Amino acid sequence: MNLLSYLAKNTQLPEKSIKSTVELLDQDCTVPFISRYRKEQTGNLDEVQIGTIVRLKSEFETLEKRKATVLKAIEEQGALTDQLRQKIEASKDANSLEDLYLPFKKKRKTKAETARKKGLEPLAKIIMAQNHTDIDKAASQYVNTQVESVEEALEGARHIISEWMNERISIRNQIRKQLERSAMLTTKAVSSKTKEEKAQKYRDYFDWSEALKHCPSHRLLAILRAENEGFLRVKIEIDDDYILSKIADRTIKSNNSCTPHVRLALEDAYKRLLYPSLSNEILKSAKEKADDEAIKVFSKNLEQLLLGAPLGEKRILAIDPGFRTGCKVVCISAQGELEHNETIYPHAPQNKSTEAIKKISSLCDAYKIEAIAIGNGTASRETERLIKRVHFKNPVEVYVVSEAGASIYSASKIAREEFPNYDVTVRGAVSIGRRLADPLAELVKIDAKSIGVGQYQHDVDQGKLQTSLDTVVESCVNSVGVNVNTASVPLLSYVSGIGPKLAENVVAHRTENGAFADRGGIKDVPRLGGKAFEQAAGFLRVKEGKNPLDDSAVHPESYDIVQRMAEDAGIPVPELIGNKKQLRQIDLEHYRTEKVGLPTLRDIIEELEKPGLDRRATAKVFTFDQNIRSISDLREGQTLPGIVNNITNFGCFVDIGIKESGLVHVSNLSDSFVKDVNEHVHLHQQIMVKVLSVDIPRKRIQLALEKK
Structure with a gap:
């Protein structure tokens, strides 16, 4: 499967749109630039769709790179057959690829390897054939200076068989299916640590059991954190007898002297090799899904925080x-x-x-x-x-x-x-x-993980988290636009096509030469070439510059279109800007070309109607209940004003004006089922809440969202 077919299968997007998007990405175009200024090429894909293509493209390329490494390693061993090559090249995920590679991986000194060196592999093959009536007699032929007894010979042969079973893809997949269906997550408290103060926040999980597939992301991450801190022991459990019987049905083909040894090898393979490996794999997979959920929550929160209402230029x-x-x-x-x-x-x-x-x-x-x-x-x-x-x-x-x-x-x-x-x-x-x-301009200077609007942000995959948060910041900065004459280095570094080094150069040039008079002046910045200018120009603003379009999201490559529109209307460009009546009379088909289609033309008209309009709301004054000064002032049934200061999958936390924030659990957000907390509240929203319960010793406040 090639990249385009892989992307088409996993996104359900038109292949033409995918092909154009991939070409633009390969030309180092950024997601904000592609989604805003290359709509004709992508078929009007939005940032989310392009972001999905970016993620899947990276996953595909990582898998292909791993395939090349595996093929090379097996080829160097002289074990690569055409059939094996085809299977490796056709593998669709990391697990199936690693299963194929498992028999060829360089292993540490294992029991099976030791047995092979003693010449016991032929005996293992005899046992697995399962057609010998006197296996003890057959084993006696392998007793020598290295193998002291029949039992030692049989034990060594069983170790080899165990390894074969561990490497058998059908067996591994059968156990995987059973783990996916019925794995139970169980926890036990580390008794010596239950009295510690830090352990008390995990006391709900001191003796916990639930189906892994039903464990919500926030609970799994909390349990794994408790395990990392040494307060819990975590296990994945399934019905061992059931799965062993299922594997035995497919593995044991006769009932003779070989049968007990095949069964013993199977049990050994399961307990020593298969179960530990695959239970870790299923827990790792669940952790990755939980990470993705937590990162999604954090990213939504960060976007809402960065796009919070600015007060504007005030003293x-x-x-x-x-x-x-x-x-x-x-x-x-x-x-x-x-x-x-x-x-x-x-x-x-x-x-x-x-x-x-x-x-x-x-x-x-x-x-x-x-x-x-x-x-x-x-x-x-x-x-x-x-x-x-x-x-x-x-x-x-x-x-x-x-x-x-x-x-x-x-x-x-x-x-x-x-x-x-x-x-x-x-x-x-x-x-x-x-x-x-201006929350956006200031918060970009802080590591997003330190802003405090996440869910277990220090427990998730840090690389994935950083990539996701960087994407959110980049999207927010470019959606709002940046005043090139006042922006800080951190803010400029997130502008499409700029980056940290060019941002430093922009500020240094501005300091040395004064404010930019127009967008064209940005080209004079050292090392800022044509490609970077193309990517960045539409997102940079020049306030009160020579050209009024420089304070808009109209890209310089489209200035001539606006000029023609103004000439056709018989008025100068400044009089066209903001003139909704005149703009709505323009026949867009007249300006349509092979490269510039209706999506871009509509964007130009929309921007000219209200140039430079900040998409963010305006800051509002908020007052807490002045009678509530500490948690001890709270009483059940009270109705209080509050501000949403964090959102998680299980509810939202609300600042009610005291040290402790209260929790509105998902069950108390609405009378109906809550699929997404963000559909009911958003970060920094001013709301009214009702106090349901107050636990002063544990400093926990349960709230309900008051219906409007």
């Missing part, structure tokens, strides 16, 4: 709250530049609240502050209450902002380069303020 006073060490206060400009910083001490033990109120008031007046951002960590609620006591001369909106990952950023190389003369507390406060203004 912001940001506060990183604290008790003993005080609250770090910074004032930042509408462009995100640090203008002032100092520390106030309104809370215990200093309790200088009066001085703090005066200071906040004077700073807001002096720096013409339009909004205040308060980090949601330690002392957040106390600081929010303090701010509400301040009398401002001008209207000031107050927001509580997630500070997840701010400490990671403040100690990072990026932060040190941005603020070399300030300590981590100042950098953290600036990050809190900037993420209110």
Whole structure:
């Protein structure tokens, strides 16, 4: 099977679309660029469909590479037949390929290999033929200086037979099927560790058993984490007697002196080789599926977080709250530049609240502050209450902002380069303020795994996770667009076709030569060639530049089309932009060519109607219930406002204004069956919840989503 037929079979997409997409990918085109600007070639495939092609293409190429390695290894042993080559080349997955390779793998010193060196393989063949009436007599002929007895000869022969059975594909597949159908996941607590505080969060699994195929991803990952931490022993169990009888029916063909030895070899192969290997394989497969589920959840959360509502270019006073060490206060400009910083001490033990109120008031007046951002960590609620006591001369909106990952950023190389003369507390406060203004621009500076919106993100395959998260960040950055004259290196590095090194070059060129006057100026950046410009240009914005189209998603390669549209309408391009009445009168067929079809033309019209429109919502002020200050203030039946701060497969976590977040389990999200939590809530959504139960010792709060 070649790549195109493999992709067509696994995607059900038109082969022509797949072929064009693969050609573009092989030319190093990015997914955002292909999905946005090459719709005619791909048949209007979207980012998800192209992303699926990318993933399957990688899987196919990995399998093909492994096939080549296996073929070469077997050929070097002089054991590669035409029939075996055909089977290897036709294998469709890693398991079937490795089964074919198993007899030829270089093995460590095994019992079977030792027996072969003693010359016992012919005896093993006699036993497996199962037509000898006196196998002891036959075995006696193999007794010599290396083999001291008949029993030793028979035992060695059985070891060889066990290895043959382990390598028999039909037997392996039969056990696989049984494991897939009825494998049970069982756990037992490590008794010496059950009293440890860390072990208590796993106490539900101290004596647990359920069908592996029905175990949800979050539970499997929790159990495996507990095993890794030494609190649980995990086993995969099936009905051994049933599977042995099934294999015996296919393996034992007679009833003579050979039969007991074949049966013993079968039992040995199953217990020593087959079951350990294949039970690990099924658990590994379940873990991979759980990883994929968790990564999918994390990716959805990250997308929602990155596309969170920006406040926009406002003058912001940001506060990183604290008790003993005080609250770090910074004032930042509408462009995100640090203008002032100092520390106030309104809370215990200093309790200088009066001085703090005066200071906040004077700073807001002096720096013409339009909004205040308060980090949601330690002392957040106390600081929010303090701010509400301040009398401002001008209207000031107050927001509580997630500070997840701010400490990671403040100690990072990026932060040190941005603020070399300030300590981590100042950098953290600036990050809190900037993420209110533009969450996307600020959060791309932080390792996504540190943002805290995942499900067991440290337990899943880290390579897969990183690839998925990078894809999400790239998609979000390019869907919003980037101001090339203000963007940071981390933000620019995610723009289609740019990458980290070119991003550094763009910023360095901007610093040395001043702001870019138009998109064409980007070509002057060192090492940014025609291909990179083609990929990046449509996603970079030049605000108030020479050409108004430079602040739109219209690609420079389509500027001449817009120019012709304006000329035909008898007006200049600036007057065409935003002129919905005129734009809707344009006959798109008139501008259709062999390369530019209706999908691209429709995109151009849509963009001209509202150029540069941010797809994100606008930030809204939110207020928690001021009577709830700790978990002890909660009572069953209370209805409270909250903000969704994490989404998992089993529900969503809600910030209700105290240290502990509450859980709305899937069963409490809706009266009907919940297939996908994201269909009912989204990250940072403001909702009303009802308190169902409060477990103060375990710090657990159960909530229900209040229906509108």
